[in-house]
Amino acid sequence: MLNPRLLALFDDYASSHQHPTNRLTHKVAIPVIVLHIIAMLDWVRLVAIPVLPGGALTLGMVVWGLATLWYLRADLKLGLIVSIATALCFPLGRMLPVWAVIALAIGGWLIQLAGHAVWEKKSPSFLSNMVHALVGPMFFVAMLMGEYAVKPQHPAASASRA
Numbered sequence: 550m551l552n553p554r555l556l557a558l559f560d561d562y563a564s565s566h567q568h569p570t571n572r573l574t575h576k577v578a579i580p581v582i583v584l585h586i587i588a589m590l591d592w593v594r595l596v597a598i599p600v601l602p603g604g605a606l607t608l609g610m611v612v613w614g615l616a617t618l619w620y621l622r623a624d625l626k627l628g629l630i631v632s633i634a635t636a637l638c639f640p641l642g643r644m645l646p647v648w649a650v651i652a653l654a655i656g657g658w659l660i661q662l663a664g665h666a667v668w669e670k671k672s673p674s675f676l677s678n679m680v681h682a683l684v685g686p687m688f689f690v691a692m693l694m695g696e697y698a699v700k701p702q703h704p705a706a707s708a709s710r711a
Contacts, residue, residue: 551624555624559684559688559691561674561678561681562681562685562688563688565665565669565671566674566699567701571664571665572664572689572699573664574668575664578658579657579685580686581656581660582657582661583635584638584642585653587609587613587638587642588638588643588645589609590608590609590612591607591609591610591639592609609639613632616632616683619683624687624691627687630690631686631687631690
């Protein structure tokens with residue numbers, strides 16, 4: 550069972566993700582966006598540490614570590630899944646040529662934004678609440694695992710009746 554704080558974040562996030570096609574675009578775009586973000590942040594070497602993969606502590610590792618702390622605090626099971634899946638982006642990102650990571654970035658964001666512009670007709674939720682940039686991956690993992698279901702929102706009844 551999800552804790553009330555995470556449930557409230559999911560409900561808020563879901564309010565901008567009601568259209569099924571928008572949610573489908575996110576199931577494709579979010580993993581692609583996470584991959585490109587980790588890959589690009591991994592390009593930024595902070596300090597040489599020979600025992601680490603690649604021989605350096607990277608900005609990607611720092612961001613992954615901080616995000617992992619947030620995810621584990623939000624929900625242990627879902628946090629572990631999201632954190633492990635995100636960690637897999639490091640070796641995958643290192644195998645991809647720079648042009649492919651850039652192409653994934655462009656493609657992922659275009660798919661994501663199309664979902665909001667074409668089907669949802671609402672701005673991405675992280676534009677009004679930056680925490681939603683972290684909530685998105687966990688939200689879709691929770692949905693895929695059956696831990697959370699989007700509750701349909703009904704438009705307010707019309708005030709004028711004929």
